[in-house]
Amino acid sequence: MSDLGFDKASVPTPPTTEPVLAVSDLKTSFQTKTGWIEIVKGISFEIGARETLCVVGESGSGKSVTALSIMRLLDPTSSRLRGSVKLSGRELLTLPEPQMREVRGRQIGMIFQEALTSLNPLATVGNQIAETLVIHGQMEGAAAQAEAVRMLEKVRIPAAKARANELPHNLSGGMRQRVMIAMALACKPQLLIADEPTTALDVTIQAQILQLIKQLQQEEGMGVLFITHDMGVVAEIADRTVVMLGGQVVEQGSTDQIFNAAQSSYTKTLIAAVPRLGSMKGNGQPEHFSVVDRKTGVLRVSEPRPDTVDHQSPPVLSVKNLVKRFDLGASFFGKVHGRVHAVENVSFDLMAGETLSLVGESGCGKSTTGRAIMRLTEPQSGQISIDGQDIMAMDRDRMRDMRRNIQMIFQDPFASLNPRIRVGEAVAEPYLTHKLGTRQQARAKVAELLEQVGLDPDVANRYPAQFSGGQRQRICVARALSLEPKVIVADESVSGLDVSIKAQVVNLLLDLQQKYGLSYLFISHDMAVVERMSHKVAVMYLGEIVEMGPAAAVFKNPQHPYTKRLIAAVPIPDPSRRNQLRQVVADEIKSPIRPADFVPPERTYTTVSPGHVVQDWDENWKV
Template sequence: MPDINAVQPVLSVRNLTTSFLSNGDWKDVVRDMSFDVMPGETVAIVGESGSGKSVTSLSIMRLLARTSSRIDGSILLNGKDLLNLDEEAMRKVRGNDVAMIFQEPMTSLNPVFTIGRQISEALTCHRPMSAAEARAETIRLLEKVRIPNAVQRLKEYPHQFSGGMRQRVMIAMALASKPKLLIADEPTTALDVTIQGQILDLIKTLQEEDGMSVLFITHDMGVVAEIADRTIVMYRGEAVESGDTADIFHRGQHPYTRALLSAVPKLGSMTNEKYPRRFPIVDPVTGLSSEPTALERPVEVDHPVLQVKNLVTRYPLAGGFFGRNNGAVHAVENVSFDLFQGETLSLVGESGCGKSTIGRSITRLATPKSGSIEMDGRDVISMSRPDLRELRKSIQMIFQDPFASLNPRATIGEALMEPFLAHKRGTRQQAREKAAHLLAEVGLSPDMLKRYPHEFSGGQRQRICIARALTLDPKVIVADESVSALDVSIKAQVVNLLLDLQERLNLSYLFISHDMAVVERVSHRVAVMYLGEIVEIGPREAIFANPQHAYTKKLMAAVPVPDPARRNMRRKIANDELKSPVRPAGFVPPTRNYTSVGEGHYVQAS
């Protein structure tokens, strides 16, 4: 790290105020922001959705619509004020002097062009070179971001890459013209924990190799601790606190900073805890904290409310002449577990491991190939359509994206009343009263029934989806990545809500997630999945204190820890992608055996 007092900043932002035109008035979204990014330094801007983080980065890049936005102040990049440049000059700056990577690479990559063509275009746009030179440089960049078989993958399209590998392609494109500043806007939020670890290590390594400065935008304090030299905390469009990252973590002064830090789930915080425990909630204005009470209702283990035995779910792949069967995606392979009344069983693993397919198979949104699923002793797989309709009163599902789960044309009241009326549980008046009661149950006001989904925040929409899942008084709720897309403090509130409801209503949860720290907080038991199979299952404390399978250990090692002392740590996670679950026609999976390593703790034999 160079002496930042002896050199000029790469980026100097002074009194940045960004406004948007709304109903004829200009409304400030970012107010009076000032900060510097020094050569080779990583500065993190942290805050929740709506705090102004991304608007700050888009203002720096001049990517906001000129007709509906206004930027005041000064933005100096290597001494050049970007706000005084015309659009032609600004185009030369973007990608050349400063580059940006976004949260979702599939919205940034063109699906109809190969990866090689898109990176070559980024190169030839800013530097004169032949097609052969561009190809050679593209291969070098792909190898630099640790993409295996770079030469062979030049001709592949974005959809042929995993999420983590697509994000590496975006980083390669950003590095094409060797920028002095890289702006990374939530680049790891949508990624699995092991892939997130790889991307963070990659950014650190590239920064060391090229002396690049990084402006890192995130709401994940664990990521901030591991990557940032200095941190700026934003709240409602303003910087409320800034300073050395270690000082922010250990001596944060602003109530909102303390609220963010208190809501971060810390792996290992549940050691010696018998029951799931709520998150402490700190008021962002007063700084007052709630006591994180435990969920002390014992699980009823007399008989399972849900039994899954030898479940197999596959998706056939047709192709060739006459649409012959070319094989299948072995999404779930020979999975067995029980779920008891009042229990939370968490399914964890990376994207593509089969977690969501299990949830969809149990609710019959996907059709299993074989095995058995019993709900209160009734066979789910062989149920007729009327019986299946009756079953769904007892088992409901909460999905990851609440906005996609709600009809944008229907009011919240209509969405909550629909299941009640469809199952003929009572009159419209009774349905309305039930909807109002459920809104109050999830911490919202009954007078919100006439609003539409777009009028709510992400956390509020997820509360509405939870309320809808409770409409028919189910025994089991499948929560499929239901808190993964939420900001850290909203995530804590929703998890606490789920625990409150479980305590009051004795609900059973199948909690599907890749967030190990949240899983540790909410679970009674944990099942770890890899390539469609459960490789380890057992009590939560046994899995986290004594993981046995190599893949479980890999998941644990990849979790970001909110400790700035880990700033220079490297996880040494292998850069390989998750293996494909596609198998050729006629493939017979090997028989797996399990070894008992403790009471209720089983691990797949290698």
């Protein structure tokens, strides 16, 4: 996708004519048992044609509610909108609902955060795009189907005609998000609202989506309202930025002004907390993020901590030649037609007090490696030892006891919390199951853990559905810490958190590591966080480790083409680079599915520097 960047001279200046969207003194209230509560408190902004406005702030600041208010997608029986929202001078808040339905999709397109839950799982993606065209009277029948394929081609989906006949679950996360963009743009809207469209995506897919939105915006002349908590993405895409806190605008201006001359202390805090790739100093060891103390309002800028890894003792976790494959297409007679080679011959050691990060795109085998180590999925072969004990030979009871020493923070916090029990009970459950104390002691422990992860202890009586996604992830971190394990497998544990909350949780993990000598297997696609957290980094591609070594060595001197691709795709929080040409590869990662009789080739590795090894590849290697 080398043609998706733009030189500064090629980006037109936003017009001075009537804005595409003008929001004035917008107030949104919700009805509760105690009365009306105002969530959005009188915000105002404008967006011009070919202009991108980013609304940034933490969970609960009112960003998504603002977008839903503009679209009038809130339940009118329990919500109330006041103020003015004008689309090309036409007031939307007083528009009759039948006319507002015509505006949605036709004049305003919206991309939601989670594409899989926004798409009909029982309809092909081509039919869903065609349906949008039919509903809005753009075209019908074969013409609509043909236009759906053209839109899929426009958003750079390979083999678009074939992909149009596939169901959403057959596509990768990046492909599904592109389908959502195609659907949102099918009727050529004047305004595109993108609500956290890249939060859950791999760094390379995120780069593709951002470049795609920028190009389509120039081609179609639309305004873009981009909602995010990622300041790196803001710098990458926004012409102007609105910073929200507690339902109010605390600062707005050009993105250059926001980053280089912020006036609000909250804005300064958000920017200071942004992890910047390549900003490591000193000996390259993990350092703390800048983070605001919410009680005092003071920004804490911690010095890099010393290396606490004990390199002389045996590893606390040792993985040798780990293999995990999933059989496909077993017939009535039990014949297997193919296999997913999810983890292939993976080996590494994790020392006490050390963080090893597994990085790579979705489908590379990171999460499967973590689950296989926990024996939540049984590997085909390999050796896994914790404190010298071979866990592959343990029965169910012994393995349950062993899990006190190794805990996992799962990628999806909502799926890993029981929606029917209060979060205090969820955090206390491992503590009580392993009989580490009385119920009274468990309550005290829960209060302590919730406070450590930035939550008020009083929330222990609430249910998971009453929390934001970021808050639920913090609850899962607290639960994993309740047993004081030696090893924590953190599977994308901070990927969905706001930048300042992410900084707090990462700092918490670093502090606990320093205090208790904890070891982390940190699974992530956030390369800037990985650089800060890690002592060592292992880059995975198609189930194999293609490069591994000290974090400083891998980031400063990447050797494998895939490692270089990952690092090049990281958004840089520098608005001066916003309109520079980005070299982004549009290819999808290859499939890990192999024929049943496939025998993996023997791999050879070259040592680049002490502890830094890279898998050998030939000149024809391609992602």
